[in-house]
Amino acid sequence: MFQFLIDTLVRTSDLALVALGLSLVYGLVKFPNIAHVQYAMLGAYLSYFFQAAGVPMALAILLSCCAVGALTLVLHLLVFRRLLRSGPAITMIGSLALAMLMVAFTLGLFGSFPLMFKLPLTAPLQIGEVRIGHTQLYALATTVLLLVLFSALLFYTSTGRAMRALSCNRALAAASGLNAENITRLVNFSSGALAALGGSMLAMTSGAHVNLGYDMLLPVFAAAILGGLGNPLGAVAGAFLIALTETVVTNLNFGWLLGKPVAFLPVAYISAASFLILLLALLFKPYGLFDREVRRV
């Protein structure tokens, strides 16, 4: 039972930071950025690159976060701001093109073989009946710490209040004298850095590979939509829900339904489970589970 909970939490921490960044940026620029999951992939490769160059692991991740954050900012200023003038649909297709370029770049530079970090081998921790790897534990702790810090930023500082005001009503926030451009830049930088961190921590267990971004695309979008795009903490809750479903689907023994002692769903259907939640969410709660606004159609 505890193992089940830990598995869920580990998977949540894989998705949460990336989904959080996606949702945060959507609140300000109002288009779903398909390239966002590729920032996680780039972050993983950059961390690998720095670590292989001899930088200690934590510093390597920090450097990669800053680099990817800067890249996100540059892309926002040079590409997305220009595309947004032609509307969100065009921008979404533009982000698709950027995602393809990033994949092509990494594929050409690093090849298609997954690159494993050189980490010291350690036996997994055993607490009671629960097993968890050291890297997974660190990743989980980092995610929790960052989420706490981020919520504090969002709810107890003036910058956080400005972010919420901007994502709620841009015109009104601008009219009250908020510097929208500065805050958008800050949010873009931090969303890229968060994605890079999420990707790097995921890559510590699975290795940095080219499909890291694409594999995350639909679960991350499902999480962000479940939480309501533009609601960052909702995205974290969405990530937990997705992780819970995936873990239930893999661990549930529904042999009693078929009259067999053991019957599990094929592992390949795990990803389909999160897409199915996405579809159900879109059908019944298209603006997220935590949507309290009344909309006129």
Next chain:
Amino acid sequence: MFDFLIFSLTIAGIYAIMALGLNLQAGYAGLLNFGHIAFAGIGAYATGILTAAGYPALVGACVGVLVAVVLGWCIARLGRQLGADYWGIATLAIAEILRTVATNEDWLTGGAQGISAIAFPLGNLPRPWGALGFLALVLALLWVLALASQRLGDGRFGRALRLMREEPKLAACMGYDLRALKSRAIMAGAATTAIAGSLYAHYMSFVGPDYMLASETFMLWTMLMIGGMGNTVGVITGVLLVQAAYCLVPFAKDSLHFGSDIAGALRIGLIGLILLLSLLWRSQGLIPEKLRKIQ
């Protein structure tokens, strides 16, 4: 070389039919369908399954078209209350679910191995003539479908779709049923694309889950965005350009001695770069759609 040229042209023709199907939805009606390749996959699988069961090729194609139209109707129903970008993500999810099902249901689709040895319709002709005949068949179908799509686009239906894309509220005020317009556009696009999928399965003598990769849909979008959405000539121009870029990659690989990873990267990167540049500097495409202005 001659064989390669025929092969490239045939594939370009098949992709052009798929792109025409997407153009009905994305170009005329402005719908963000990111799961378009699912329709082609259904056409291909229907052909594969039914011809393997011994039915004639025409039955396979017809069933594929029917199933694709039904799926199109369901997707349109799903989109009733969603914003355009949310709907785009939903279509992406549907295509991925279908691909997962196709990969795992071995009894129906042959799983990851797919279905091979689908009969090539003109396979009993001597060597260059079979491929040439198939190319002629593809081009004839493309011609018919392009004409039909042009007529549809210029006629009452196409004008209603354009009005819905540009001014949805005005269209609703004029008495158009927007939901019905959307579903009809999607169903028409689905039927066209399923035909192309069926042709592809026959030409390759194979169908597998890789036909439904999301990157295929993105490639169709690239073709549309480069050539010009909502314009039949533009769509075909875009298909030819992208296909030409794709065909150059193997030559570059051989003459510059790349590995296969770099060749793959070159292929994706080239498409991404062209798409991005055309979006930044010419978001209407090379041959833009002509819109009549109301004075």
